[in-house]
Amino acid sequence: MDPDLDPGRSCPLHYHYGPEVLDRLPVAEAQTLLVVGGLYGNVDALNAILARYEAECRAATGPVRLVFNGDAHWFDVDPDAFQAVNLALAEQDAIAGNVEAELAAASGAGCGCGYPEYVDAATVARSNEIMERLRAVARAVPGSRNQLGNLPMHAVFSVAGHRIGVIHGDPESLAGWAFAAESLAPPDTALRTALGCAQARQTSPELVRDYLRRANVSVFASTHTCLPVAQGYRWDGGAGAVINNGSAGMPNFSGDLRGLITRIGASPAPDALYGIELDGLHCQALPVAYDHRGWLRRFERWWPAGSPAHRSYHPRITRGPVYTASQADRGFVRV
Numbered sequence: 001m002d003p004d005l006d007p008g009r010s011c012p013l014h015y016h017y018g019p020e021v022l023d024r025l026p027v028a029e030a031q032t033l034l035v036v037g038g039l040y041g042n043v044d045a046l047n048a049i050l051a052r053y054e055a056e057c058r059a060a061t062g063p064v065r066l067v068f069n070g071d072a073h074w075f076d077v078d079p080d081a082f083q084a085v086n087l088a089l090a091e092q093d094a095i096a097g098n099v100e101a102e103l104a105a106a107s108g109a110g111c112g113c114g115y116p117e118y119v120d121a122a123t124v125a126r127s128n129e130i131m132e133r134l135r136a137v138a139r140a141v142p143g144s145r146n147q148l149g150n151l152p153m154h155a156v157f158s159v160a161g162h163r164i165g166v167i168h169g170d171p172e173s174l175a176g177w178a179f180a181a182e183s184l185a186p187p188d189t190a191l192r193t194a195l196g197c198a199q200a201r202q203t204s205p206e207l208v209r210d211y212l213r214r215a216n217v218s219v220f221a222s223t224h225t226c227l228p229v230a231q232g233y234r235w236d237g238g239a240g241a242v243i244n245n246g247s248a249g250m251p252n253f254s255g256d257l258r259g260l261i262t263r264i265g266a267s268p269a270p271d272a273l274y275g276i277e278l279d280g281l282h283c284q285a286l287p288v289a290y291d292h293r294g295w296l297r298r299f300e301r302w303w304p305a306g307s308p309a310h311r312s313y314h315p316r317i318t319r320g321p322v323y324t325a326s327q328a329d330r331g332f333v334r335v
């Protein structure tokens with residue numbers, strides 16, 4: 001463990017990779033790709049997502065892939081639920097998030113979230129507490145730390161002739177925030193004001209285009225930063241996109257209690273909320289309607305009032321964040 005790390009804020013050195021690593025990975029073909037980030041141990045959302053995957057498989061004429069892109073665990077301090085999530089990770093494609101990385105081997109970075117300075121200290125401290133409790137569960141479930149430690153940090157898929165880079169944070173780091181809704185330029189001023197991060201660093205369209213080029217992908221599918229966003233980019237002779245699903249296992253929009261996953265396909269899904277189309281490639285935000293009442297009962301049993309997860313997440317789980325689908329649906333910007 002590195003004693004210089006600031007738990008919950010720091011990004012450990014081994015989280016860093018750089019976009020070029022994606023250009024060197026083997027590519028898995030898919031007609032449809034479901035990208036599931038931030039399940040956060042919601043086993044009810046997991047059931048709904050696996051049912052959707054089965055339905056997509058029945059409807060498709062080519063391969064359908066489901067990839068978990070990190071933070072599949074978080075609230076699942078019940079050993080049976082923890083094992084159910086691990087089983088899904090083993091049966092499908094999966095990469096690590098900071099939660100899995102820190103469960104496999106504590107780096108001294110607490111939860112490993114790499115929270116930016118505008119996230120308050122109390123929230124960071126509670127995330128570190130959640131991680132400590134989850135670590136005890138991982139230690140008690142045989143083989144799980146090994147399994148999670150063997151997950152890669154990135155994957156590349158080919159859909160409709162486009163290379164898709166699947167990452168957890170951003171193209172630099174497992175816990176990077178460059179693809180947060182509040183970071184991607186052009187800025188959403190109302191959102192940045194609401195989050196108290198008006199001065200936070202912006203990820204310029206030029207930088208995203210550079211990341212796309214260096215990774216040799218048309219699309220980055222990310223998660224990690226908890227709020228969804230889909231941003232397209234056009235430049236002379238080309239186009240690309242970043243799509244961040246927010247959370248598969250928590251509400252993402254005000255008053256909408258569904259989770260959200262990313263669906264990337266050669267044909268669009270009729271029930272998507274919004275998306276970006278790139279030359280025959282549909283990158284869409286797909287809602288996950290799960291048994292919310294059942295999940296809330298579980299959550300409150302595992303994390304009763306006063307517990308760190310309840311204090312940090314109960315308002316969002318019961319009402320959704322102060323954020324709307326129209327804020328996530330950014331359309332294209334010219335580079």
Ligand SMILES: [Fe+2]
Pocket residue numbers: 070071097098099113168175223224225
């Ligand atoms: Fe994360």
